[in-house]
Amino acid sequence: MKKALVVIGFILFIVVMFLTLAEKPHPKIVMLDNVKRKPVDILPGAYQCSECKMPIETKKYAGEIIALDGKTWFFDDVGCLGRWLADQNFKDTAVVWVYTIDTKEWIDGRQAWYSVFENTPMGYGFGAYECKKEGMIDFDTMVHRMVSGENLTNREYAKRLKDGHGSD
Numbered sequence: 001m002k003k004a005l006v007v008i009g010f011i012l013f014i015v016v017m018f019l020t021l022a023e024k025p026h027p028k029i030v031m032l033d034n035v036k037r038k039p040v041d042i043l044p045g046a047y048q049c050s051e052c053k054m055p056i057e058t059k060k061y062a063g064e065i066i067a068l069d070g071k072t073w074f075f076d077d078v079g080c081l082g083r084w085l086a087d088q089n090f091k092d093t094a095v096v097w098v099y100t101i102d103t104k105e106w107i108d109g110r111q112a113w114y115s116v117f118e119n120t121p122m123g124y125g126f127g128a129y130e131c132k133k134e135g136m137i138d139f140d141t142m143v144h145r146m147v148s149g150e151n152l153t154n155r156e157y158a159k160r161l162k163d164g165h166g167s168d
Contacts, residue, residue: 027055028074035070039097039106042074051080052122059099061120061127063109066095078114079124082146096139098128105130114142116161117152125152 027048031040040047042059049056050073056062063081065073067090075081078098085091096109101118109128113136118127126142137145145151152158 029053031072031074033070034066034072037066037070037095039064039099040072040074042099047074049076049080050074051084052076054121057121060101061099061118063096063098063128064106066097068093077120077122077124078109078126078128078142079120079122079146079151081109082126082143086143086147100130101127103130110139112139113137114139116145123151123153125158 027046029048029050034040042056042062042064044057045055047056048054050065054076056074056076061077063075063078065075065081065085065088073084075084081096081098085094085096088094097106098109098112099105100107100112101115107128107130112128112130113132115127115129115133115136116125118125120126124146126146129136150157152161
């Protein structure tokens with residue numbers, strides 16, 4: 001009798017766990033029908049990075065890419081955005097939005113300036129700014145650095161950059 005109660009209790013526990021997980025909304029990776037091609041306000045945990053698949057917990061380093069048809073992809077780190085975009089056949093026609101650290105606004109990612117020493121979610125180091133400061137790079141340079149591995153996840157490159165010998 002005790003064994004039967006233990007088995008029934010265990011089964012009930014498993015059922016409750018599955019029901020609890022089923023009620024939790026899953027983060028979105030892609031959103032359809034954003035035909036106005038405007039940035040979508042990112043709420044913590046509601047979206048997932050299309051490159052690294054991590055939940056987006058803050059928009060501080062976030063970005064979005066929108067195709068001509070309104071399909072929108074979300075990114076937790078602008079480094080993820082740069083790496084992902086470089087592999088897309090629509091990269092030249094995509095709208096790119098980044099959230100800026102200085103003005104806390106969504107701006108055209110191709111017009112933003114990028115710092116290289118930020119503590120970003122994936123550790124790439126690129127933070128978007130609306131106003132240019134010394135040492136910042138443009139969008140194309142940021143994407144190139146992501147594709148070529150020139151970011152803070154590359155220890156040799158990070159050391160060279162810190163010592164003032166990084167490529168610009």
